Amino acid sequence: MINYIIIALLGGFLLYFVFKYFNLKQDIKEFRFIYKKKTEYGSYSKLKEYSSSDFNAVAKDFQKLIEKNNEIRNERNEILENYRELMANLSHDLRTPLTSILGYMSLIHNEDDIEKIKKYVSVSEKKALYLNDLIEKFYQLSLILNIDGEIEKEYLDLKELLYSIAFEYYDIFIDRGDSLEVVTNYEDIEVFTSSKILSTTIHNIMDNMVKYSLGNNIINLYVENDNIVLLFENNIEIEDGDYSYLFERTKVLDKSRKSSTGIGLSIVDAGLEKLNYSRKIYVENNKFYMEIKIPMQLA
Numbered sequence: 529m530i531n532y533i534i535i536a537l538l539g540g541f542l543l544y545f546v547f548k549y550f551n552l553k554q555d556i557k558e559f560r561f562i563y564k565k566k567t568e569y570g571s572y573s574k575l576k577e578y579s580s581s582d583f584n585a586v587a588k589d590f591q592k593l594i595e596k597n598n599e600i601r602n603e604r605n606e607i608l609e610n611y612r613e614l615m616a617n618l619s620h621d622l623r624t625p626l627t628s629i630l631g632y633m634s635l636i637h638n639e640d641d642i643e644k645i646k647k648y649v650s651v652s653e654k655k656a657l658y659l660n661d662l663i664e665k666f667y668q669l670s671l672i673l674n675i676d677g678e679i680e681k682e683y684l685d686l687k688e689l690l691y692s693i694a695f696e697y698y699d700i701f702i703d704r705g706d707s708l709e710v711v712t713n714y715e716d717i718e719v720f721t722s723s724k725i726l727s728t729t730i731h732n733i734m735d736n737m738v739k740y741s742l743g744n745n746i747i748n749l750y751v752e753n754d755n756i757v758l759l760f761e762n763n764i765e766i767e768d769g770d771y772s773y774l775f776e777r778t779k780v781l782d783k784s785r786k787s788s789t790g791i792g793l794s795i796v797d798a799g800l801e802k803l804n805y806s807r808k809i810y811v812e813n814n815k816f817y818m819e820i821k822i823p824m825q826l827a
Contacts, residue, residue: 628655629659632649672798682722714749722803729795729799732793748761757819765814770809775809803822
């Protein structure tokens with residue numbers, strides 16, 4: 529009798545383990561299929577619940593890995609898309625002035641009138657200078673975008689930096705009957721930042737101001753709550769609203785202006801992104817504002 533009981537128990541255990549074996553085998557088969565589908569096609573669906581608690585724990589860990597993999601995949605695709613767009617824009621922006629220069633060179637080659645030749649040379653020179661400036665802008669953008677790892681930072685006097693850069697542009701505004709003013713109530717405001725990135729960023733903001741301002745150019749520097757605020761302002765004749773979309777590479781205010789490439793504000797956006805500074809562009813009462821906030825804990 530005891531022998532029969534032992535045999536029955538052993539048989540029961542055997543059937544149980546056989547059942548668990550085939551169950552686990554089926555789970556593994558389904559898991560491999562779903563995992564392959566998720567990794568190849570980027571599916572975001574959750575993995576199913578399995579019969580084994582240990583297998584469920586493994587599945588959850590894999591789920592996290594899959595989600596991370598999909599995030600990396602999306603980031604990579606976004607980077608590639610931005611790169612393709614950048615290359616297309618670069619090709620177009622460089623080809624336009626270059627084609628113009630080659631056209632004027634052809635006119636000069638076939639022209640005998642000295643005055644006309646001088647005129648063509650003058651126009652070609654302006655186009656060449658514009659092309660050189662554009663190449664420099666793309667170089668600046670590529671340097672910022674290719675920064676990887678920790679940014680080299682140092683303590684600097686923000687007020688002194690603003691005054692030194694504003695001084696470079698002062699004569700440009702005065703020569704055209706305009707004004708440029710730095711407004712702050714602080715003796716000095718020290719920030720811990722990348723002087724190279726911040727200087728490049730401010731120079732491009734000033735270049736943008738030179739191109740599009742209609743007067744009363746002011747650089748405000750003050751502290752608000754837990755932020756150091758840089759507020760650039762100038763007159764402009766457009767509707768009130770949020771214009772932060774201008775930070776996007778292909779966005780410009782006036783598409784009819786062939787010199788408007790939008791790369792200057794792309795450099796500003798990329799630089800501030802690397803420094804983790806918030807920024808926005810808005811217009812109120814015919815005033816164009818570009819606001820940069822530097823968190824005090826980063827300063």
